[in-house]
Amino acid sequence: MALPASGQITANQISDEFGRNSGSQMSLGGYRLTQSVGTLSFNGIDSGVPTSGEIKFSDFYSKRLNVVVNFHTGGQESRQNAKNRYNNNSVTVIGGFRGRKEAGSKILIHVNKTIGSAKGNQNNVALRTGNWDSDVVLSVDVGSSGGIYGAGGDGGQGADSWSDGGSTNGGSGGNGTSALGIEHEETAVNVQSGGKIHAGAPGGGGGAGARQVDEGADRSACGGGGGGGAGLPAGNGGRGGVRQSGNADEVQNGAGGSAGQLEENGEGGAGGNNQNEAIGANGGRGGDFNGEPAQGGQGGRNLDSANGNAGNNGAAIRRSSGSIQVDITNAGAIHGGTNATGIA
Numbered sequence: 430m431a432l433p434a435s436g437q438i439t440a441n442q443i444s445d446e447f448g449r450n451s452g453s454q455m456s457l458g459g460y461r462l463t464q465s466v467g468t469l470s471f472n473g474i475d476s477g478v479p480t481s482g483e484i485k486f487s488d489f490y491s492k493r494l495n496v497v498v499n500f501h502t503g504g505q506e507s508r509q510n511a512k513n514r515y516n517n518n519s520v521t522v523i524g525g526f527r528g529r530k531e532a533g534s535k536i537l538i539h540v541n542k543t544i545g546s547a548k549g550n551q552n553n554v555a556l557r558t559g560n561w562d563s564d565v566v567l568s569v570d571v572g573s574s575g576g577i578y579g580a581g582g583d584g585g586q587g588a589d590s591w592s593d594g595g596s597t598n599g600g601s602g603g604n605g606t607s608a609l610g611i612e613h614e615e616t617a618v619n620v621q622s623g624g625k626i627h628a629g630a631p632g633g634g635g636g637a638g639a640r641q642v643d644e645g646a647d648r649s650a651c652g653g654g655g656g657g658g659a660g661l662p663a664g665n666g667g668r669g670g671v672r673q674s675g676n677a678d679e680v681q682n683g684a685g686g687s688a689g690q691l692e693e694n695g696e697g698g699a700g701g702n703n704q705n706e707a708i709g710a711n712g713g714r715g716g717d718f719n720g721e722p723a724q725g726g727q728g729g730r731n732l733d734s735a736n737g738n739a740g741n742n743g744a745a746i747r748r749s750s751g752s753i754q755v756d757i758t759n760a761g762a763i764h765g766g767t768n769a770t771g772i773a
Contacts, residue, residue, distance in 0.1 A: 430564065434491045443489050446533075447474050448526025459526075466521045467541045468572035468621060474524045475535070493566060494534040495523040495542030500556070507618045507661070508547055511538040511569075512559025521743030528640045532562045546629060547607045548580040551743050552773035554610035554748030555579065555661070568617040569609065571624035571761065574662075574719060579629025579743035579765070580606040580695035582653060584655030584667030584695060585726070586636035587683035587712055587733050589648065591673045596638025597743040599652045599710065599726040600667060605629030605660055606725045607743040608687040608765070610772035618746065620761035627658035628765025631740030633697050633713030634725035635667050640733045641706035648679050652726060654686035655737060656695030656715035663689035664715055669698045679703055684711030686712045694721050700729055707731050713739055718764035744769035 432438055432446055440455050460474040460483055460557025472480050475492040498511050499519040514520075514588030515536070520529050536556060546555040555577050561567055571577065582603030585736060590596040606629040608616070618627060636652030653672025658664040666686030673680075681701030689695040694717040713724030716739065726736025745765035746755060749772050757767065 431491055431493045432489050433434035438486045438489055443589045446494055450526045451652045462524060464523055466497045467539045468538065469497065469539055469541050469570060471495060471523050471570045477544065488744055494530050494537050496534050497521040498538045499537060500544065501539045505543045507545040507555060509544055509556050511556065512561065524666030529632050531565060536560065536561060538569045539572065540575040540577060542574065543576045545578050546580040546608065547663065548606060550745065550773050551604050551606055552771045553606040554747055554772055555608050557610035557614050557772055558616060563614065565613065567613045568619060571626060572618045573621050573623035576625040577608040578627045578661035579608045579658030579660050581629050581658030581689040581715065582632035582740040583664045584632040584657050584686040584712060584715055585635035586667045587635040587652035587654045587670035587698065588709065589673050589678050590638040590651045596649065596734040598735040599635030599637045600721055601737045602632030602634050602655045602740035603664060604740040605631045605743035605748050606660050609746045611755055612747060612749040612772065617756045620759045620763060622760045624761035626745045626763045627718060628745045629743035630658035630694060630716035631723040631742055632658045632664045632717065633686060633715045633723050634739050636710030636712045636726035636736030637729055637732045637734045637736045638699045639672060639709045639731045641728050641731045643706065648707040650681045650703040650707040650709035651683040652709040653683040653698030653700045653712035653749040654695045655712040656686040657689035658715040658723060659689045659692050659694050659717035661691055662697065663691060665741035666695050667712055670709060683709050689715045693717055697727065707715045710736050716742065731769065747772050
């Protein structure tokens with residue numbers, strides 16, 4: 430529990446919350462401290478406790494132990510659960526006078542490195558908060574070098590063509606997945622300047638196939654593959670359409686789309702161009718959050734199948750239920766929706 434909000438506070442209550450700061454003794458003055466953890470700065474054992482000058486028992490009204498969960502050291506990670514990290518004791522207790530304590534504490538999930546998600550289900554998240562005691566004050570604090578990214582969707586496959594006529598439809602682009610999953614009833618999300626929470630962007634749609642029958646000639650062309658969406662991991666480019674069995678005069682393959690990157694989309698591949706008669710549709714570009722949303726298959730001439738559609742964006746922040754309250758302070762970049770529900 431947090432310390433009382435009014436009335437008498439005893440030395441034992443303070444030392445139970447924060448630990449004894451002088452061996453078997455407890456000195457109020459020992460709680461006048463400053464401490465940095467990653468890019469977080471703590472002035473006082475909790476906010477509002479003086480760091481110099483007079484200190485008194487009433488300065489500790491409503492104060493709580495501060496515990497920082499470590500996602501700020503080491504290399505890139507993916508698909509993490511902050512509660513598991515806490516349970517593994519990868520934490521810093523502010524002041525260092527006691528071990529970690531969950532109930533009644535301020536838990537700060539501090540991200541100052543890159544965390545990626547997984548492709549597939551839009552509900553997949555890179556980092557989930559996990560479930561905490563109802564009395565915990567929880568925050569996710571993304572530092573200036575922190576990035577939480579959904580995965581990019583793969584580009585759709587370009588249409589295949591048969592040399593005796595006909596072609597498949599262009600394939601649809603894959604959906605992007607999501608970045609941060611919130612499972613605690615009330616959670617603050619604080620993004621520092623330079624920090625990022627990015628939804629995964631979708632893949633572009635594959636291009637349609639084409640056919641031209643004219644003066645005894647029977648020509649077909651395949652569609653181009655869609656570009657991959659931005660994210661971590663980024664979406665792969667869709668393969669270009671290829672010639673299948675049959676007996677027409679000519680069939681031209683389509684080009685594959687290019688893969689996306691962390692924050693850049695991949696481009697769609699060109700459709701086959703058969704003597705400028707049958708021209709398969711180009712694949713659509715994948716999406717990113719630099720002003721280039723994903724596209725379906727594009728253009729073509731004498732098409733005889735349908736272009737594939739672009740996929741859908743993931744979410745920047747997902748909530749485990751609609752009742753979850755999230756208070757967002759953003760001096761960095763949050764790209765994507767913040768109100769989606771459902772976490773995988």
